[in-house]
Amino acid sequence: xxxxxxxxxxxCLAWAATGSxxxxxxxxxxxxxxxxxxxxxxxxxxxxxxxFDMAEQRLQLKDQYSFDGExxxxxxxxxxxxxxxxxxxEYFAGETDFELREANISLTPASFMDIKAxxxxxxxxxxxxxxxxxxxxxxxxxxxxxxDDEYLKKPxxxxxxxxxxxxxxxxxxxxxxxxPNTMPEGQRLSFFxxxxxxxxxxxxxxFLVSPxxxxxxxxxxxxxxxxFSDTEAAVYLYRGFDKIARSYKDEAAHQLYYERQDVFGxxxxxxxxxxxxxxxxxxxxxxxxxxxxxxxxxxxxxKFMIGYEKDLGHDLKIGFQYFYEQxxxxxxxxxxxxxxxxxxxxxxxxxxxxxxxxxxxxxxAVSFFNFYSPSxxxxxxxxxxxxxxxxQWKIVMGANIPWGQGEQTTFAQMKKDKNxxxxxxxxx
Amino acid sequence: MNKTLFFIVAWLGLSFCPVYAEMSADEAAQKASHIAxxxxxxxxxxxxxVVTDAQxxxxxxxxxxxxxxxxxxxxxxxxxxxxxxxxxxGMSYIVWKHPDRDDDRWLYLPALDLVRRIAASDKRSSxxxxxxxxxxxxxxxxALDAHEMLPGDEKYYVLKNTPKDEAQVEFxxxxxxxxxxxxxxxxxxxxxKEGKLYRTIEALEVKDIQGHPTIVKMKASDLNSGAFxxxxxxxxxxxxxxxxxxxxxxxxxxxxxxxxxx
Numbered sequence: 001x002x003x004x005x006x007x008x009x010x011x012c013l014a015w016a017a018t019g020s021x022x023x024x025x026x027x028x029x030x031x032x033x034x035x036x037x038x039x040x041x042x043x044x045x046x047x048x049x050x051x052f053d054m055a056e057q058r059l060q061l062k063d064q065y066s067f068d069g070e071x072x073x074x075x076x077x078x079x080x081x082x083x084x085x086x087x088x089x090e091y092f093a094g095e096t097d098f099e100l101r102e103a104n105i106s107l108t109p110a111s112f113m114d115i116k117a118x119x120x121x122x123x124x125x126x127x128x129x130x131x132x133x134x135x136x137x138x139x140x141x142x143x144x145x146x147x148d149d150e151y152l153k154k155p156x157x158x159x160x161x162x163x164x165x166x167x168x169x170x171x172x173x174x175x176x177x178x179x180p181n182t183m184p185e186g187q188r189l190s191f192f193x194x195x196x197x198x199x200x201x202x203x204x205x206x207f208l209v210s211p212x213x214x215x216x217x218x219x220x221x222x223x224x225x226x227x228f229s230d231t232e233a234a235v236y237l238y239r240g241f242d243k244i245a246r247s248y249k250d251e252a253a254h255q256l257y258y259e260r261q262d263v264f265g266x267x268x269x270x271x272x273x274x275x276x277x278x279x280x281x282x283x284x285x286x287x288x289x290x291x292x293x294x295x296x297x298x299x300x301x302x303k304f305m306i307g308y309e310k311d312l313g314h315d316l317k318i319g320f321q322y323f324y325e326q327x328x329x330x331x332x333x334x335x336x337x338x339x340x341x342x343x344x345x346x347x348x349x350x351x352x353x354x355x356x357x358x359x360x361x362x363x364x365a366v367s368f369f370n371f372y373s374p375s376x377x378x379x380x381x382x383x384x385x386x387x388x389x390x391x392q393w394k395i396v397m398g399a400n401i402p403w404g405q406g407e408q409t410t411f412a413q414m415k416k417d418k419n420x421x422x423x424x425x426x427x428x
Numbered sequence: 429m430n431k432t433l434f435f436i437v438a439w440l441g442l443s444f445c446p447v448y449a450e451m452s453a454d455e456a457a458q459k460a461s462h463i464a465x466x467x468x469x470x471x472x473x474x475x476x477x478v479v480t481d482a483q484x485x486x487x488x489x490x491x492x493x494x495x496x497x498x499x500x501x502x503x504x505x506x507x508x509x510x511x512x513x514x515x516x517x518g519m520s521y522i523v524w525k526h527p528d529r530d531d532d533r534w535l536y537l538p539a540l541d542l543v544r545r546i547a548a549s550d551k552r553s554s555x556x557x558x559x560x561x562x563x564x565x566x567x568x569x570x571a572l573d574a575h576e577m578l579p580g581d582e583k584y585y586v587l588k589n590t591p592k593d594e595a596q597v598e599f600x601x602x603x604x605x606x607x608x609x610x611x612x613x614x615x616x617x618x619x620x621k622e623g624k625l626y627r628t629i630e631a632l633e634v635k636d637i638q639g640h641p642t643i644v645k646m647k648a649s650d651l652n653s654g655a656f657x658x659x660x661x662x663x664x665x666x667x668x669x670x671x672x673x674x675x676x677x678x679x680x681x682x683x684x685x686x687x688x689x690x
Contacts, residue, residue, distance in 0.1 A: 027690060030514055064690050077685045106682060114682060123541040150539040164678055225677075230524070230532045232545070269545055271530060276547040313550040361479070361655065362557035388557075391487050391513035427514040 030428060031060040031083075038145050038421035041399070046190045046201020046416065048091065053188055053419050054145045055090035062102070076107045091188060101155050114162040121153045122160070122173065124223055124236070126267045126278035128354060129369065130323050132303045133236035133265040133282050135221065137243055139182040144189055144414060146384075146398050146421035154179055168226045175219040178211050180258055181243040184414065192413035194342045195254045199407050199416060208245040209257040217241075231270030236282070238263040247288070248296040259297050260287045275310030292329025295336040300328040315358035323350040342408060349375040363388040371411060378404025378412035396423045453575035456585045459611040460604065462501055465567035467640040468666030470496045472687055475661055477558045482654030488512050489556050492688050493565075496670050502527060505675035506566055509688045510556075518690070520683055522675050527569035536680040543677055552597055559648040559657035564629060572596075583608060599627070610634075610641040626651050632658070638666045 038054030040047075047053070062083035067073040083102035089095045104118030125134035129152075142151035157177045163170040184191035186204035193200035211217040219240030226233060241258040249255035265282030281304040289297035302325070309319035325348040327333065337343050355368045365386045372379040384398030399420045404412025477489040490512035496505045508521040524532040533546040551563045573589040580586040585606040591597045600623065605615040612634050618627035633645035642664055649656040674684050683690060 030517060032515070066685060066690055079685070079690060108682075114678070121539070121541040123543075126545075153540050153542075162678065164673075169678070271532070274530070274549055276545045278545075309545075309547040311547045311549045311553075313553070315550075315553055317547060361481075361559075362554055388487075388513075388515075390485070394515065425515075 027064050027066075029061060029063045031062050032058075032425050032427040034058045034060075034148075034423055034425040036147065036421065036423040038419045040418070041401075041420050042416050042418040044190055044201065044416035046186070046199065046203070048187050048202050053091065053417065054147070054421060057088045057090075059086040060084070060101075061086075073107070076109050078108075079106045080104070081106070112164050114164075116160040116162075117158075119155045119157050120160070121155050122158060122221075123153060124171070124234070126269045126280045126307065127305055127323075128307060128309070128319055128321060128352070129371075130305055130307075130321055130350070130352065132280050132305060133223075133234075133238070133263065133267065135238045135240065135243065135261075135263055137179040137181055141182045141184055141189060144184065144400055144402070144417055145419060146400055146423070148396075148423070154182065168224050171221075171223040171225075173219075173221040175221070175240070177213055178217060178219065178241060178258070179243075180208070180210060180245065183244060184417070189414065189417045191417075192408050195251075197342075199413060205254055207253065207255045209249050209255055211241055211258060229270075231268060234267045236263065236265040236267070242298060246298045251296070259289070261285070261298075262287060272308065273310075275308055278305075278307045280305050291332055292327075293332040293336045295333065295338065295341060299330070299333050302326045302328060309354075315362060317354070317356045319352075319354035321350075321352040323352070324348070325350075345375065347375055349373060373410065376404065376406070376409035376412065378402070378406070378409045378415075380411040380414070392427055394425045394427070396425070397421070451577075451585060453577040453587055454570070456577070456606055456611070457570045457573070457575040457587055457589065457604075458501065460587075460606045460613040461567060461570050463611045463641060464613055464643070465504070466497055466501055467642070468497075468638070470494070470668060470670035471666045472663065472668055472670070473661045473665075474663045475659055477556070477560065477657050477659045479558050479657045480655065487557070489558060491556075494670055494674060494684075494687055496672060496675060498672075501570075504566070505672070507675055507679070507684075507688075509683050520680050522680055523566060524675065525566050527567075527571065531566070534677070534680055541681070543680060558659075559650050559655055560629075560659065564648060578603065580605075580608075584614070607634075607641075612641050612643060635664075637664050640666055 034057070036054055036056050036058070038052055040051055040053050044050065060083065064082070065080040067078040081102050081104055085099045085101060087097045087099065089097065100119055102119055102121065104116055104120045107115045109115065122136040123134055125131055136156055137154040139151055139154050156175050156179055158173050158175040161172045186193070186201045190199050190201040192198065193204045193206060195206060196204060220238070222237040224235045239262050242261045243258065245256035245258050247257055247259040249257040262285040263282050265280065267278065267280035269276065269278040284301040284303065286298050286300045289299060292299040305321055305323040307319065307321035309317060311317050327344060327346050330346040350371060350373045353370045357366045358364065359366070367384050369382040370379065381401040382398070384396055386394060386396040388394050401418050402411040402414035404415055406412045472492065472494050475491050475493055479487045492509045494507040498504060504525045506523040506525060510516045510519045518538040520536045522534045530549050531551070533548045535544045535546050536542070537544065552561050555562050555565050573591050576588045578586040578588050585608060587604050587606065588601055589604065590601045594600070598620070599618045600621050602616055602618040604613050606613050612631060614631045616629040617625055620626045627650055629646060629648045631643040631646050635642055635644045644661045644664065645658065647656055647658045668687070670687065
């Protein structure tokens with residue numbers, strides 16, 4: 001238990017350090033402390049701990065500095081932003097960690113241009129917990145164990161250039177250093193491991209190979225967007241890598257890797273039938289397997305979704321989405337498979353439904369989000385109740401219930417990972 | 429004889445005319461709405477709202493609001509940047525207000541870098557968990573109600589406002605008191621479907637700012653629950669040169685630093 005102490009000390013020192021630099025331009029340091037516990041609600045002997053899947057303390061600190069005065073950075077309205085999380089993870093015997101979530105500078109060097117450089121969270125697209133053109137890194141482990149939604153998004157080290165000419169707004173992003181998604185890997189959450197031929201836990205010995213840090217592996221993302229009256233239209237481009245290791249590098253050595261991926265997509269969002277409608281699609285090109293006949297590499301894919309959200313009044317909102325995915329060149333993929341190979345279906349259909357209701361002057365929020373795939377016969381229920389006890393104290397209780405028949409599909413592979421969690425947070 | 433009658437009618441007409449023409453109910457409602465929501469071409473204000481529940485516990489909301497008129501007494505755009513409570517600090521919110529249809533609203537969540545389009549057909553839901561409603565903050569369209577002048581007194585016009593579409597609102601009617609001097613609406617009383625008074629809004633302090641009579645302190649009370657919210661408006665300024673482009677995704681993600689200090 002010495003490590004947690006060290007972490008709190010470091011946190012205090014960081015606080016003191018920013019305090020000593022404090023001038024009028026530094027904002028007051030803000031953040032929160034949180035205690036979280038997740039009880040494992042299904043029998044799972046495969047993971048590290050049978051009875052729980054989350055037990056952690058977290059201290060988040062954030063601050064920002066706005067340049068003042070006559071210098072160039074002031075004239076460019078520059079702002080520095082920092083945000084970091086100190087964590088003590090009892091799941092891994094009190095392991096301490098520091099995650100830098102934001103460390104970036106925003107600049108406006110010209111009236112038609114913004115720059116944001118450094119570590120930052122990147123998001124675009126129109127889905128609700130569903131992503132097509134948002135190809136930026138995500139943490140699905142956090143999602144499944146019930147951490148705050150904030151942690152579904154992982155930061156990227158990137159430079160983002162934004163231009164605002166009259167006709168169309170443009171975002172161009174360069175990501176020099178690849179960050180993959182955090183997916184269940186067996187220690188905390190069990191999942192389907194093709195090398196083990198079924199649901200695997202801590203025995204999984206897969207090795208995931210990331211692209212090396214070199215100029216030809218830089219990722220590039222672009223978005224062109226504008227409004228037509230109150231409808232938002234966007235076109236997206238991406239050159240980079242699949243954020244999930246789906247392709248085989250070396251089967252014998254249990255190595256998977258993040259294959260190259262190019263995405264071309266578009267979306268529309270606007271008022272529709274008394275609510276908000278959205279539609280988004282994307283073509284995922286797999287340059288390493290353009291014909292789809294390499295059984296070891298992910299094929300090109302087409303993805304599409306349509307959604308609708310409506311405010312029914314009295315702080316009650318509902319939403320529905322339909323998501324469709326098709327593996328292209330499926331015939332070539334099927335023909336290339338070996339007899340013992342696990343294989344994926346050509347078509348994937350997913351429906352989601354959200355209900356959010358606020359009570360007690362919006363201090364209590366009840367949320368019920370349901371994923372259901374008719375093609376995979378599996379699903380995932382996310383339920384939570386949060387209560388803002390005061391402006392500082394908040395408690396959240398919730399449940400994550402993935403379910404399904406098989407062992408291989410998106411949610412069915414997670415069926416031993418059902419949990420019930422509680423988080424207590426103090427914000428300052 | 430005819431001439432005499434004409435003279436009498438004309439005299440009566442002239443003498444009563446000022447009384448009748450003094451102010452129609454619609455005109456008074458329109459003027460009060462203008463004073464409350466449309467003064468100047470644009471405006472800024474720092475707002476602190478303190479919510480006190482029936483047990484005396486308080487919560488605080490702090491924000492800066494920017495406003496831009498597209499049309500006088502018509503479409504407007506609002507930008508709201510939240511400072512408090514701490515867990516929503518840095519969130520920003522844009523409303524394109526349309527008096528004749530649903531508003532367009534966007535919310536930016538900085539932790540997720542997410543611009544969310546808000547489905548918001550219910551303008552009579554609580555604003556940020558306070559006893560003020562969205563319509564109290566951005567204004568209820570005068571055209572949504574039928575206005576009737578009630579007997580007032582020397583200082584105030586009293587209007588009874590009955591919704592044209594009852595299904596859209598929780599009240600059966602509301603009364604407003606409008607200062608005859610400057611058309612500031614100083615009090616509103618809301619009556620429920622049973623005709624019982626359940627909600628009031630009062631202007632607690634009015635100041636002249638750049639020649640515009642401005643409510644700088646107001647209170648919304650929920651008489652059923654006993655909760656109330658007091659809103660203080662400081663740093664109020666009109667015609668500061670806010671432009672239309674502020675109310676776009678660019679500034680939602682990057683608050684305009686000339687008017688909003690992070």
